[in-house]
Amino acid sequence: MSKSVRQRQSVVVRLLDLNLPSNRFILTAFIFSTAIVTGHQLVRGRPVLTGLALGLQAGFSVFLSWAIGRELDPDDPRSATVAALLGFAIFLTGPTQLGAVVALLFAVRIVLRSTGAPPNKLDLVWLTALGIYSARRPGGVPAAIALGAALVMDGRLPAPAYRIVSTAGKALLLLVLAAAAYFGSLTPSWSWPRGSQWIVLAFVLLAMAGWRTPTPASTSDMGAEPLSRRRLVAASWLGLAAGIVTLLWIGGPAIPALVGLWAAVIAVSIHRRVWPSRLRTA
Numbered sequence: 001m002s003k004s005v006r007q008r009q010s011v012v013v014r015l016l017d018l019n020l021p022s023n024r025f026i027l028t029a030f031i032f033s034t035a036i037v038t039g040h041q042l043v044r045g046r047p048v049l050t051g052l053a054l055g056l057q058a059g060f061s062v063f064l065s066w067a068i069g070r071e072l073d074p075d076d077p078r079s080a081t082v083a084a085l086l087g088f089a090i091f092l093t094g095p096t097q098l099g100a101v102v103a104l105l106f107a108v109r110i111v112l113r114s115t116g117a118p119p120n121k122l123d124l125v126w127l128t129a130l131g132i133y134s135a136r137r138p139g140g141v142p143a144a145i146a147l148g149a150a151l152v153m154d155g156r157l158p159a160p161a162y163r164i165v166s167t168a169g170k171a172l173l174l175l176v177l178a179a180a181a182y183f184g185s186l187t188p189s190w191s192w193p194r195g196s197q198w199i200v201l202a203f204v205l206l207a208m209a210g211w212r213t214p215t216p217a218s219t220s221d222m223g224a225e226p227l228s229r230r231r232l233v234a235a236s237w238l239g240l241a242a243g244i245v246t247l248l249w250i251g252g253p254a255i256p257a258l259v260g261l262w263a264a265v266i267a268v269s270i271h272r273r274v275w276p277s278r279l280r281t282a
Helices: 021-043 048-072 077-091 098-112 121-134 138-154 163-183 196-209 229-250 259-274
Strands: none
Touching: 021 048, 021 077, 048 077, 048 098, 048 229, 048 259, 077 259, 098 121, 098 138, 098 229, 098 259, 121 138, 121 163, 138 163, 138 229, 196 229, 196 259, 229 259
């Protein structure tokens, strides 16, 4: 990291240290996936801006898959590497909802406390805006609720956050419901999975069925003590619960909508079964 967490205006945003191979990998993967999809769209005759927009969606799908993988498996960057590759594949199964994926990323990060500090007042402002933005569409409502729940949970887990964080979480939950009602996204829009979405769903269900959470050895960005297993368990199941509710709420479209979550869940599950020996540095 180029600055300590305490010196930053935001304490829940993690900076990329390019001295780390995993971070250099995801920067390269972001650029390549964006370029590949953009180029493909241009070859098909799509307008430049349309092609670039789809390319950036692919790039951020890969990046967010990697980022959630780093949170769910903080000890070994190999999980995140696999998640990035899966993120690109899942992106191809349908439209994404990147706002919802970002909301889930920060929900998991807040509960895990991987940065080492609870959200500050500035964080609470833009996290509230993020939750409301996510609630604009049915597929984003569970993620927005998970973000509010994460703030409330942060005050009830080891090393609890300041009371204002929990209060902000309760306010966000009310605002999310109000926003969802305003945008008309409280009504379920369920549809059956299509084609490759069934394959991804099968892997997701297998990953959930065998999910386990070992005690982490990694430390937070600003601390010397290992991350809390209780927090890691809570963060993992908060993300999984949001994903399950989204599947029940909108059905098959939840697979590409929450691309980063599913990619990370499958990757972490595969890693913990195939590579039981864990790296202790990131």
